Amino acid sequence: MKIRCLIFSVFSLFLLAGCWDKAELNDVSIATGIAIDPGEEKKYKLTVEVVNSSEFSKQGAEGNAPVVTFSQEGNSLSELANKMNVGFIREVIYSHTRVLYINEEVAKEGILGFLDYLERSGHFRNDFNILITDGPASDYTKITYPVLKSPSLKMHQQIKTFLQEWGGDPHIQLTDFIEAIVSKGRSPVASTIIISGDPEKGASTENNKQIDVKTRVEMSGIALFDNEKMVGKLPLEDARNYLWTQELEKTSLTIPCEKDETKKNIDVRIIHSHSKLRSSYKDGKPTFHVDINGEGRLQGTECKKDVTNLEVFLEYEKNVNEHIKKEVTSTIQKVQEKYGVDIFGFGDALNRSQYKKFKEVEKKWNEEFAKGNVEVHVNMHLLRYGIKNKSFLTDTPVSENE
Secondary structure, three states: OOOHHHHHHHHHHHHHOOOOOOHHHEEEEEEEEEEEOOOOOOEEEEEEEEEEEHHHHHOOOOOOEEEEEEEEEEEHHHHHHHOHHHHHOEEEEEEOOOEEEEHHHHHHHOOOHHHHHHHOOOOOOOOOOEEOOOOOOOHHHHHOOOOOHHHHHHHHHHHHHHHHHHOOOOHHHHHHHHHHHOOOOOOEEEEEEEEEHHHHOOOOOHHHOOOOOOEEEEEEEEEEOOOEEEEEEEHOOOOOOOHHHHOOOOOEEEEEEEOOOOOEEEEEEEEEEEEEEEEEEEOEEEEEEEEEEEEEEEEEOOOOOOOHHHHHHHHHHHHHHHHHHEEEEEHHHHHHHOOOOOOOOHHHHHHHHHHHHHHHHHHHHHHHHHEEEEEEEEEEEEEEEOOOOOOHHHHHHOOOOO
């Protein structure tokens, strides 16, 4: 029995020998973002953003650059990613990459080649955000910010918060994008971003010391793809309307008090929503149904009407439903007429409900999508009107200018 225990103990030592491929922190550089631009002499220009770890220390920070970037050109990302020590001292670790910036010109040419490498490689995780940039993608890896010093860590958090609080960002990651490419009934999308201000000043350490940040990166909408190639863009309002058909967590609406009113509005906070897509065929023509259900609350009003009156409250609720229906319908029809790519997933819905019919039109689905009728059904309930009942505006005299 003692001999067995001894043999078992000796064998266990081999299992506790440690990591064979360990790397000390002093020997590596952690990449938080990578940017892809068209090269001047080669196919791609790859820029890698790595953190200057000393500047993230509470005691050791000296106000120097929080990140370091390096760029080089080549014909494949695989070669470039492994060749970064031409400029970097330490081995670059890509497993903490949070953002992939893709120049709009590269996106229009097609991005399937390097997406395959990013998915196949064991160096990258698949939870980084894909962002399409207006102008050089490398600029976005250098714009500093006071709260989060790393540009890519800042963008990763900004995207998450923006989606939770207002919508407008589809939060597309590598797996989502590839699934949309593989699907025959859905086309991919990705967020678009712009630089507000002077990129050269934004790349200085002084930018993250200002109270009023002059240069910053902002969300601007979404890019539409036909398979792997970018075919167009939608602004932020349309991006949120797109999210109404997908999964919109929360958002805020400003809606006129009356149908023909433009100066006075009610403010509504959507606290929960759920959507469902359906597709059907009638007389050889597709019809697309969008069912949106949810709950909201009245956050503010410029109207004189008494919201404690049930008829007034139901009127406002009706206005909310009509507003959402109009906006979502308009965005879907815009995509149909201008771009002709099904980014919403109506083809997937048809594939689930009428498999045989979808197989008949699968190869020409975008053509079918472009000619389909759109029916949006909204059932949004206003549950409350804040912590006040009547507004003080109800008893406020009307001025001569009103």
